[in-house]
Amino acid sequence: MSKYLLDKFLFTVDRDAELVERYRDDPVAFVAWWEQHVANDLLNCATAEASTWQAFTEVERAALCAQDHVQLFELGAHPFLTLTLFIALFERDHGPLEYQRGYARAMARHSLPYPDYST
Amino acid sequence: MATVAAVIASTHHPFYYRASTSTGADRPPFADEWVAKIEAFRETLTRAEPDVLVMVGSDHFHQLWLDNMPQFLVGKAPMYDANWHNEEREFGLPRMRFTGQEDLSAHILRNGLDAGFDLAFSNELRIDHSITCPIITLRPQADLPIVPIYTNIFAPPLPRPARFVALGRAIRAMVESWPSDARVAIVGTGHLSLELGGPRQFGDHGPDPQFDRKAVEWIAGGDVDGCLAEVTLDSLHLPGNATHGFMDFMLMMGVAGDGAKADYVDSLDLFHTMEAYFTWYPNGVAS
Numbered sequence: 001m002s003k004y005l006l007d008k009f010l011f012t013v014d015r016d017a018e019l020v021e022r023y024r025d026d027p028v029a030f031v032a033w034w035e036q037h038v039a040n041d042l043l044n045c046a047t048a049e050a051s052t053w054q055a056f057t058e059v060e061r062a063a064l065c066a067q068d069h070v071q072l073f074e075l076g077a078h079p080f081l082t083l084t085l086f087i088a089l090f091e092r093d094h095g096p097l098e099y100q101r102g103y104a105r106a107m108a109r110h111s112l113p114y115p116d117y118s119t
Numbered sequence: 120m121a122t123v124a125a126v127i128a129s130t131h132h133p134f135y136y137r138a139s140t141s142t143g144a145d146r147p148p149f150a151d152e153w154v155a156k157i158e159a160f161r162e163t164l165t166r167a168e169p170d171v172l173v174m175v176g177s178d179h180f181h182q183l184w185l186d187n188m189p190q191f192l193v194g195k196a197p198m199y200d201a202n203w204h205n206e207e208r209e210f211g212l213p214r215m216r217f218t219g220q221e222d223l224s225a226h227i228l229r230n231g232l233d234a235g236f237d238l239a240f241s242n243e244l245r246i247d248h249s250i251t252c253p254i255i256t257l258r259p260q261a262d263l264p265i266v267p268i269y270t271n272i273f274a275p276p277l278p279r280p281a282r283f284v285a286l287g288r289a290i291r292a293m294v295e296s297w298p299s300d301a302r303v304a305i306v307g308t309g310h311l312s313l314e315l316g317g318p319r320q321f322g323d324h325g326p327d328p329q330f331d332r333k334a335v336e337w338i339a340g341g342d343v344d345g346c347l348a349e350v351t352l353d354s355l356h357l358p359g360n361a362t363h364g365f366m367d368f369m370l371m372m373g374v375a376g377d378g379a380k381a382d383y384v385d386s387l388d389l390f391h392t393m394e395a396y397f398t399w400y401p402n403g404v405a406s
Contacts, residue, residue, distance in 0.1 A: 004185055014205055
């Protein structure tokens with residue numbers, strides 16, 4: 001399990017407007033590209049210093065490809081990172097606060113304690 | 120030595136800027152009441168006639184990241200750019216820039232380290248809405264030099280609540296030992312009950328109004344012991360999954376002092392989360 005890498009995906013995509021659009025338009029191809037080209041980047045370090053061991057599990061990769069925020073929550077992705085990126089992806093298709101409230105309703109089956117998002 | 124002109128604790132609601140500047144059909148029905156409360160709150164800082172602002176907040180995964188995560192970090196830079204792409208995108212926040220008060224930053228770093236707080240530092244720090252929101256609400260002209268202090272309320276493992284209170288007490292003492300004749304306001308922002316990215320988010324009220332009422336009583340009454348007796352890292356999950364931001368309020372209770380009743384208290388029940396505003400004048404204020 002690689003909660004850190006899920007968070008790294010959400011973090012690096014959210015801050016880049018072009019990556020947000022690519023993830024919205026073709027999530028399966030984008031997740032594959034990201035895992036191959038970005039997952040091992042050591043942020044703020046030269047490309048040559050990249051890590052060598054970062055990879056998603058099958059379940060994590062599938063959740064990102066499905067853009068399934070409920071499953072990301074269950075896998076322990078940081079809820080703030082997921083919410084922020086998914087608002088960027090999908091709020092535009094909805095009325096004011098409609099997306100945020102639907103996002104919550106989709107998670108209604110979850111009660112405390114929530115999945116652990118510590119890394 | 121410097122004078123603590125005011126201690127201020129507040130929520131930092133990123134929707135205020137857009138709500139307060141929108142007009143016509145875009146202006147939400149609660150905007151006028153919210154603006155009136157903010158303007159009254161702003162007056163409590165204006166009356167204190169500060170020269171410098173120490174600003175306590177929390178980076179929301181903007182510059183501080185899980186590969187290199189400080190628990191407490193003090194900015195020490197001559198300038199700070201502020202607000203980030205996703206805050207412009209989601210909240211409509213403007214890009215801002217502030218002057219830094221490097222002498223006070225250096226004083227807090229040196230004395231904080233000597234007092235047992237292993238403070239991280241940054242010489243190039245871009246500030247986010249945890250600090251720009253209170254500047255927008257309390258000092259919109261953004262004309263005073265700042266010392267930003269970031270806390271980790273986001274990425275476990277977190278420091279425990281008592282550590283936040285202890286750092287608040289230390290910040291108060293360090294400002295008061297700063298060899299300067301400046302009037303310093305110490306301003307910190309956190310959350311009451313809050314849920315982000317969970318099933319209780321964006322409700323008609325904050326996720327736990329009962330916690331919010333109790334929290335306002337603790338802060339307004341300076342009830343540090345009562346608050347510490349009930350609040351733990353585990354208990355903060357219950358009112359809402361982002362409620363660990365309440366520990367920045369606890370830090371500010373440490374700044375204000377044990378038993379120090381706030382001179383000004385106000386709140387506003389909004390959708391999603393409750394707003395709360397507190398001001399203390401440790402050395403009095405001109406009427």
